[in-house]
Amino acid sequence: MPTPTPQKFNLAGRRDALTRLGQARLDLLIIGGGITGCGIARDAALRGWTVGLVEKEDFAFGTSSRSSKIIHGGVRYLEYGHFLLVKESALERRVLRTIAPHLVHHLPFVFPVFGGESLLKVRAGLAVFDSLAGSKGSEKHENLSPEEVREQLPGLREPLKGGVRYPEYITDDARLTLENAQSAAEHGALVVNHARVQHLRMSDGRVTGCSVVDLIEDRTVEVSARLIVNATGVWTGGVLAEAGLEAEFSLIPSKGIHILLSAERLPIEGATFLRATNGKRGLAMRRLGYVYVGTTDDEYGGSLDRPRATRSDVDEVLDMVSDCFPEQHLGYDDVLATWAGVRPLIREAGKSTRDTSREDAVWVSPPGLITVAGGKLTTYRQMARRVLELADPDLGPAPGPPDRTATVPLPGAVVGPAGLAAYHAERSRDLIEAGVEPAVVERLCWLYGNQLDDLLAFGAEDLSWLEPLHPEVPALRGEVRLAMEREMALTLVDFMDRRAALLLFSPNFGLAGADAAADIMAEALGWDADQRTRELAEYREFAAEHALPPA
Numbered sequence: 258m259p260t261p262t263p264q265k266f267n268l269a270g271r272r273d274a275l276t277r278l279g280q281a282r283l284d285l286l287i288i289g290g291g292i293t294g295c296g297i298a299r300d301a302a303l304r305g306w307t308v309g310l311v312e313k314e315d316f317a318f319g320t321s322s323r324s325s326k327i328i329h330g331g332v333r334y335l336e337y338g339h340f341l342l343v344k345e346s347a348l349e350r351r352v353l354r355t356i357a358p359h360l361v362h363h364l365p366f367v368f369p370v371f372g373g374e375s376l377l378k379v380r381a382g383l384a385v386f387d388s389l390a391g392s393k394g395s396e397k398h399e400n401l402s403p404e405e406v407r408e409q410l411p412g413l414r415e416p417l418k419g420g421v422r423y424p425e426y427i428t429d430d431a432r433l434t435l436e437n438a439q440s441a442a443e444h445g446a447l448v449v450n451h452a453r454v455q456h457l458r459m460s461d462g463r464v465t466g467c468s469v470v471d472l473i474e475d476r477t478v479e480v481s482a483r484l485i486v487n488a489t490g491v492w493t494g495g496v497l498a499e500a501g502l503e504a505e506f507s508l509i510p511s512k513g514i515h516i517l518l519s520a521e522r523l524p525i526e527g528a529t530f531l532r533a534t535n536g537k538r539g540l541a542m543r544r545l546g547y548v549y550v551g552t553t554d555d556e557y558g559g560s561l562d563r564p565r566a567t568r569s570d571v572d573e574v575l576d577m578v579s580d581c582f583p584e585q586h587l588g589y590d591d592v593l594a595t596w597a598g599v600r601p602l603i604r605e606a607g608k609s610t611r612d613t614s615r616e617d618a619v620w621v622s623p624p625g626l627i628t629v630a631g632g633k634l635t636t637y638r639q640m641a642r643r644v645l646e647l648a649d650p651d652l653g654p655a656p657g658p659p660d661r662t663a664t665v666p667l668p669g670a671v672v673g674p675a676g677l678a679a680y681h682a683e684r685s686r687d688l689i690e691a692g693v694e695p696a697v698v699e700r701l702c703w704l705y706g707n708q709l710d711d712l713l714a715f716g717a718e719d720l721s722w723l724e725p726l727h728p729e730v731p732a733l734r735g736e737v738r739l740a741m742e743r744e745m746a747l748t749l750v751d752f753m754d755r756r757a758a759l760l761l762f763s764p765n766f767g768l769a770g771a772d773a774a775a776d777i778m779a780e781a782l783g784w785d786a787d788q789r790t791r792e793l794a795e796y797r798e799f800a801a802e803h804a805l806p807p808a
């Protein structure tokens with residue numbers, strides 16, 4: 258059996274975990290390192306099961322790094338009568354703030370009401386939401402005058418009747434996923450990225466194992482498990498089809514895109530629901546010096562590994578936001594980056610992708626295989642609970658305590674009486690004293706929790722770890738080291754996109770700092786000159802695919 262010694266979350270720890278995966282029969286093997294798979298692995302490991310998780314690319318490679326990045330109650334779903342989903346999501350916000358305060362930032366959401374619309378109806382809807390969410394004090398919605406709406410959303414189109422504001426939360430979806438994977442490993446799970454599951458093995462009509470192909474070190478490991486969980490999001494159907502199996506529910510891939518703007522060009526605070534005069538709807542969210550706007554919601558038949566925004570997707574979003582903020586005169590030149598994500602929606606007869614429920618589906622078929630699909634980032638913990646409930650007849654009582662995912666903090670959480678704000682204030686002072694630019698410090702405090710201690714410790718060893726990757730890129734050399742030593746970053750894209758969020762939230766995709774990051778990774782991971790060149794070329798290509806798409 259895998260020993261409970263926690264795996265190191267780096268290249269060496271990964272190598273060892275993969276070997277150990279092949280040596281013992283696990284209780285649970287999870288396929289897919291998105292938020293769903295990582296959440297299940299963490300929950301199961303906390304309950305004392307022997308757990309493996311295998312991800313074919315990187316944690317959050319799929320939809321879990323391409324969402325709108327909001328931990329939200331889903332007010333919009335009230336319109337469709339999805340009260341249980343709204344209640345569950347609304348309550349989850351509180352739990353995630355407790356276990357990951359460093360990753361769940363306050364985001365005041367404004368619902369503006371225009372002439373011809375009913376302010377009363379919106380207020381009544383928000384009152385229902387408050388009651389489902391159990392909101393207290395400042396968590397409750399507040400009514401805004403037109404002037405107050407304009408203060409938060411300058412340039413919003415007229416005629417404005419007023420609005421409502423209520424608190425939601427913004428996160429870094431990739432880091433939230435990563436910290437769930439790290440936490441699973443801390444509690445005994447064997448967690449491996451860049452390894453693909455193929456060939457589910459059957460014996461007497463039961464799924465009993467699979468082959469895992471290591472895409473970094475070119476080997477194949479045979480893994481056996483009492484139960485396998487297929488948590489592969491939009492790849493669900495493909496994984497089943499490869500084994501000659503069919504999905505119990507019909508899944509429709511639905512693509513949504515976002516465009517990134519500078520907050521100087523759309524100077525809103527917090528976030529807002531957008532409603533264009535032609536009825537198109539979307540969201541705009543502020544993240545430090547950026548505002549991103551989305552999203553489309555269209556049935557999708559393209560590449561699952563590389564969903565990209567098209568020019569017509571961008572036109573749709575630009576038209577919508579320009580209609581809402583006509584004075585800003587936004588155009589293609591304002592689009593700093595784009596991204597696309599694909600949802601695996603559970604098909605509902607007669608409904609469009611936008612109107613289809615975001616609820617998840619979990620089923621066992623054939624014996625030995627649980628499949629989970631759909632859902633939301635916000636409700637990942639509850640999805641994990643539902644999966645483990647379904648695993649109960651096969652696994653029997655858990656060796657450890659029941660669900661602890663609501664109380665055990667994620668690895669980067671700052672615990673202690675002083676709280677996160679005091680921690681960030683203190684570490685900001687230390688970083689600035691060490692010569693780090695205030696703008697970089699602001700980004701670091703947004704992205705990291707207690708990992709700032711690691712960065713400062715690297716700086717104490719050698720101050721050059723606190724130097725920027727490049728004067729134009731607001732990131733430190735030490736973040737590359739952190740990503741490799743503690744966060745299992747194995748490729749340049751792993752670091753630039755999913756660890757440091759430089760692909761989407763830094764000037765020109767952080768390209769100016771890519772060479773320095775590649776140098777640090779090459780030295781630590783033993784890349785030769787060819788591999789370094791390949792990694793840089795891949796990153797440049799990846800960045801180009803996230804730019805304004807060609808007409």
Ligand SMILES: Cc1cc2nc3c(=O)[nH]c(=O)nc-3n(C[C@H](O)[C@H](O)[C@H](O)COP(=O)(O)OP(=O)(O)OC[C@H]3O[C@@H](n4cnc5c(N)ncnc54)[C@H](O)[C@@H]3O)c2cc1C
Nearest residue numbers: 289291292293313319320321324325327454490513634635
């Ligand atoms: C545009 C958009 C915006 C959204 N915004 C929000 C939001 O703001 N808030 C919210 O709560 N939810 C949001 N969602 C929903 C949320 O992002 C998804 O529900 C969630 O990320 C799905 O996670 P997942 O783990 O199921 O899938 P994924 O993140 O796609 O993970 C599946 C993983 O399986 C891996 N995999 C596939 N095949 C194999 C294999 N053979 N072997 C090993 N690994 C494999 C893939 O590489 C992938 O990493 C949004 C979704 C979209 C599309």
